[in-house]
Amino acid sequence: MIPQRPGTHSASALVPERASVLSRRSFVKSATTVAFVLGFHVPLRNSSEAAGRSSYAPNAFIRIDPQGDVTLIIPQVEMGQGVYTSLSMLLAEELDADWSRVRVEHAPADEKHYANPITGIQVTGGSNSVRAFWKPLREAGASARACFLEAAARSWGVRAEECRTENSTVIHDRTGRKSVYGALVGQASAIEPPRDPPLKEVSAFRLIGRPIKRLDTPEKANGKTKFGIDVLPPGVKFATLAASPVLGGKVVHVDDHRATAIPGVRQIVVLDDLVAVVGDHMWAAQSGLEALDITWDDGPNGEVSSELIWSRLREASLREGAIAKDVGDVARVLGSGGASSSDVISAAFELPLLAHATMEPLNCTVHVTPTFAEAWIGTQVMERVRAAVAKAADLPETQVTIHNHLIGGGFGRRLEPDMAYSAVRIARQVDGPVKVVWTREEDMRHDVYRPAYHDRVWARLEGDRIVGWRHRVSGSSVLARWMPAAFKRGVDPDGVDSGADMPYDIPNLRVEFNREEPPGVVTGFWRGVGPNNNVFAIESFIDELAHKAGRDPIDFRRAHLDKTPRLRAALDLVREKSGWGLALPERCGRGVSAQTSFGSFVATVVECKVEKSGEVKLRRVTTAVDTGIAVNPDTIIAQLQGGHIFGLTAALYGEITLEKGRVQQSNFHDYRMLRIDQIPPIDIHLIKSDASPGGIGEPGTTAAIPALRNAIYAATGVALRRMPIDRKLLAGSERT
Amino acid sequence: MITLIVNGERREVDVPADMPLLWVLRDVLGLTGTKFGCGIAQCGACTVHLDGKPVRSCLLPVGTIGSRAITTIEVIGATPNGAKVQKAWLDREVIQCGYCQSGQIMSATALLDAIPHPDDADIDAAMAGNICRCGTYVRIREAIKQAAAEVQAS
Numbered sequence: 013m014i015p016q017r018p019g020t021h022s023a024s025a026l027v028p029e030r031a032s033v034l035s036r037r038s039f040v041k042s043a044t045t046v047a048f049v050l051g052f053h054v055p056l057r058n059s060s061e062a063a064g065r066s067s068y069a070p071n072a073f074i075r076i077d078p079q080g081d082v083t084l085i086i087p088q089v090e091m092g093q094g095v096y097t098s099l100s101m102l103l104a105e106e107l108d109a110d111w112s113r114v115r116v117e118h119a120p121a122d123e124k125h126y127a128n129p130i131t132g133i134q135v136t137g138g139s140n141s142v143r144a145f146w147k148p149l150r151e152a153g154a155s156a157r158a159c160f161l162e163a164a165a166r167s168w169g170v171r172a173e174e175c176r177t178e179n180s181t182v183i184h185d186r187t188g189r190k191s192v193y194g195a196l197v198g199q200a201s202a203i204e205p206p207r208d209p210p211l212k213e214v215s216a217f218r219l220i221g222r223p224i225k226r227l228d229t230p231e232k233a234n235g236k237t238k239f240g241i242d243v244l245p246p247g248v249k250f251a252t253l254a255a256s257p258v259l260g261g262k263v264v265h266v267d268d269h270r271a272t273a274i275p276g277v278r279q280i281v282v283l284d285d286l287v288a289v290v291g292d293h294m295w296a297a298q299s300g301l302e303a304l305d306i307t308w309d310d311g312p313n314g315e316v317s318s319e320l321i322w323s324r325l326r327e328a329s330l331r332e333g334a335i336a337k338d339v340g341d342v343a344r345v346l347g348s349g350g351a352s353s354s355d356v357i358s359a360a361f362e363l364p365l366l367a368h369a370t371m372e373p374l375n376c377t378v379h380v381t382p383t384f385a386e387a388w389i390g391t392q393v394m395e396r397v398r399a400a401v402a403k404a405a406d407l408p409e410t411q412v413t414i415h416n417h418l419i420g421g422g423f424g425r426r427l428e429p430d431m432a433y434s435a436v437r438i439a440r441q442v443d444g445p446v447k448v449v450w451t452r453e454e455d456m457r458h459d460v461y462r463p464a465y466h467d468r469v470w471a472r473l474e475g476d477r478i479v480g481w482r483h484r485v486s487g488s489s490v491l492a493r494w495m496p497a498a499f500k501r502g503v504d505p506d507g508v509d510s511g512a513d514m515p516y517d518i519p520n521l522r523v524e525f526n527r528e529e530p531p532g533v534v535t536g537f538w539r540g541v542g543p544n545n546n547v548f549a550i551e552s553f554i555d556e557l558a559h560k561a562g563r564d565p566i567d568f569r570r571a572h573l574d575k576t577p578r579l580r581a582a583l584d585l586v587r588e589k590s591g592w593g594l595a596l597p598e599r600c601g602r603g604v605s606a607q608t609s610f611g612s613f614v615a616t617v618v619e620c621k622v623e624k625s626g627e628v629k630l631r632r633v634t635t636a637v638d639t640g641i642a643v644n645p646d647t648i649i650a651q652l653q654g655g656h657i658f659g660l661t662a663a664l665y666g667e668i669t670l671e672k673g674r675v676q677q678s679n680f681h682d683y684r685m686l687r688i689d690q691i692p693p694i695d696i697h698l699i700k701s702d703a704s705p706g707g708i709g710e711p712g713t714t715a716a717i718p719a720l721r722n723a724i725y726a727a728t729g730v731a732l733r734r735m736p737i738d739r740k741l742l743a744g745s746e747r748t
Numbered sequence: 749m750i751t752l753i754v755n756g757e758r759r760e761v762d763v764p765a766d767m768p769l770l771w772v773l774r775d776v777l778g779l780t781g782t783k784f785g786c787g788i789a790q791c792g793a794c795t796v797h798l799d800g801k802p803v804r805s806c807l808l809p810v811g812t813i814g815s816r817a818i819t820t821i822e823v824i825g826a827t828p829n830g831a832k833v834q835k836a837w838l839d840r841e842v843i844q845c846g847y848c849q850s851g852q853i854m855s856a857t858a859l860l861d862a863i864p865h866p867d868d869a870d871i872d873a874a875m876a877g878n879i880c881r882c883g884t885y886v887r888i889r890e891a892i893k894q895a896a897a898e899v900q901a902s
Binding site: 091294646 | 763764767768771772774775776778779780781782783784785786787788790791793820821822824825834837838841843844845846847848849850853871872873875876877878879880881882883884885886887888889
């Protein structure tokens with residue numbers, strides 16, 4: 013979870029990107045003859061600016077030209093989650109736009125106008141794009157539509173209420189008159205858009221709820237899409253780098269005599285914590301870098317190891333944590349301090365550090381001069397990148413232009429601006445534009461890693477009811493670094509997300525957070541964020557409790573879900589669709605998980621086989637989801653399919669380890685990914701709902717990991733308490 | 749100077765003979781549809797065709813190619829199977845972030861060129877070298893089957 017508006021983020025210094033302002037202003041000036049631009053107000057904290065209200069100032073999401081082309085300016089970045097299409101659908105639905113004439117433009121770095129209403133900053137993450145813009149973008153569309161309606165009615169001398177709209181056309185049925193939006197742009201521009209336009213009833217939706225083809229995919233199928241890594245500004249040079257292999261280490265000495273002799277090598281850039289080679293192409297840069305002899309001073313983290321990180325985390329987990337939730341009387345029911353009396357059941361669960369391994373390696377292309385900086389990058393945080401570029405270039409933010417590109421995999425990695433900061437520091441030493449590309453090895457060894465967690469959980473059963481529950485999360489706080497104001501009284505709201513608000517009805521419940529930062533590692537958001545950890549611990553432990561109570565895992569969960577009927581319905585559907593309870597071959601099992609994360613209600617069943625060798629084969633995945641109104645149902649299915657594979661990959665393989673302060677994994681041979689030959693059928697079932705949309709980019713990931721763990725438990729009786737799976741523990745195991 | 753046949757055209761490039769084809773395509777010829785993913789032939793993002801056969805361009809020294817025809821994602825749609833694969837990819841809405849998909853489409857097209865009616869095992873064998881981090885594998889399989897059905901129909 014990315015928390016809501018912490019209130020410390022001043023938007024006052026943020027100035028819209030210059031090029032866009034100019035083009036939009038000149039656009040607006042001639043709007044009466046050229047186009048209709050809707051001045052639209054996103055309801056933000058800092059949206060008090062009055063400038064441009066009368067002149068349709070640049071906070072526009074919609075542009076319609078006289079030829080009838082509809083351009084939608086999308087404030088959230090596209091990284092494969094389909095948001096260009098789903099947000100366009102929200103606008104076009106209420107605008108009654110001709111979908112075949114819709115095109116998409118990305119919003120510039122401009123927090124004032126394009127900040128995410130949930131977080132208050134210009135960020136794409138936390139599975140909240142549709143949730144955040146569900147109302148504002150529909151209002152933007154409806155408001156524009158009202159202007160066209162009014163413009164046509166006036167020109168025909170009829171009342172607006174007698175007219176209707178469809179396919180970018182205003183229609184007056186009684187007289188049979190029609191006017192397309194394009195022909196009305198001049199008159200519509202003169203009409204003040206209504207502030208609270210009425211929105212359609214769900215039953216009137218023509219786009220929302222239908223599987224609409226993605227707007228961004230045709231050019232991804234023929235190689236035309238320009239990701240950040242594909243830009244080639246005139247005269248660009250190519251660079252690659254080696255950063256200190258140990259966090260906080262420094263360059264002591266560089267012997268470059270072999271590197272400079274390599275054809276195509278143009279320049280060696282030595283900074284205090286990294287070395288880069290600039291060349292005519294990536295091959296020259298890479299060959300040059302390999303030919304360097306770099307001596308590093310490892311600094312204070314040179315002895316950090318995974319063993320040290322885990323021992324500190326496990327020790328920290330013995331402390332009382334900061335209270336995130338406390339209901340009833342946990343001390344009475346469970347005993348104090350976690351000291352278990354005989355009928356208190358307890359377990360500890362662990363998740364490792366993980367890399368993002370986006371398919372597009374880190375990169376940023378930069379042109380720095382004494383007076384301006386220009387950067388080309390795909391990022392989830394445009395404004396933070398702009399600030400990082402300005403800082404590294406020692407320029408005011410007004411002199412920085414950011415060109416955002418489609419993203420070749422985000423998963424949280426591109427919520428950080430570190431790559432832009434490093435690229436600019438290198439580019440300051442280079443004459444002209446330079447494209448800085450990380451090798452896969454550098455990308456993997458300089459990630460901001462998903463935190464390692466150690467969770468302790470205690471519970472007491474009375475019959476087949478859970479009467480007390482205590483959950484202590486120990487791990488790094490990403491938010492304390494990323495958005496410090498959100499870290500309050502020792503609790504990281506993301507760290508306890510889906511834990512403090514867990515769905516089960518338990519009368520005595522305490523959830524604690526225990527911050528323990530790993531030495532030598534920076535941690536960050538990773539697809540599924542805090543709920544990954546909490547859903548894993550809760551859903552694993554619930555399965556163990558069901559087993560203790562002698563109940564079927566789905567029945568046991570259902571019995572604690574009287575107050576969460578939408579999740580209960582998802583469990584019922586997944587039971588029916590997954591073949592739950594039907595006989596399975598030897599060493600096969602089904603496991604379930606249930607969660608209310610990111611505003612969606614998800615129940616997943618994974619079916620697997622555990623080979624005698626301990627290897628796990630996936631047989632089938634079935635999910636039932638109530639995510640409210642399914643804006644683009646096919647995208648929702650795709651996100652859950654992909655999210656499941658992302659989670660299963662982590663469960664089967666994912667772990668970053670350190671030795672001598674160095675990350676030991678480097679590429680896909682030692683940080684493995686699931687491949688097509690390992691993927692089972694994955695069936696997603698959507699539950700029809702009229703509730704507001706939930707988030708869907710991440711819950712597929714969080715659902716899959718405990719469901720697989722529970723399937724292994726069902727198949728073998730081995731209760732894994734740590735991911736990734738330990739094949740040695742599973743080898744030869746038999747169901748008892 | 750090295751002479752290459754790229755997408756039907758003769759191209760002269762002044763690069764070292766040990767330079768991998770990937771970087772010649774991307775950084776010298778500006779054909780950026782072919783992607784860099786791992787640099788060690790583990791992910792398949794850099795897949796191109798050499799005389800119609802799929803190869804990982806990130807490890808292929810450009811000096812070893814000679815007169816063999818190089819085909820990239822930019823023109824694969826001009827071949828019958830390439831066009832069917834691209835259509836099936838869009839019909840089935842396979843693509844998410846899209847970064848690996850140039851390589852996926854090149855591998856899938858080569859599969860259909862070699863085996864017009866692949867079964868699941870054929871698909872596994874041909875496609876297991878291409879990693880997709882977004883997890884589009886289920887739809888890749890469906891799309892290959894659709895494209896194969898169209899091959900059959902035509």
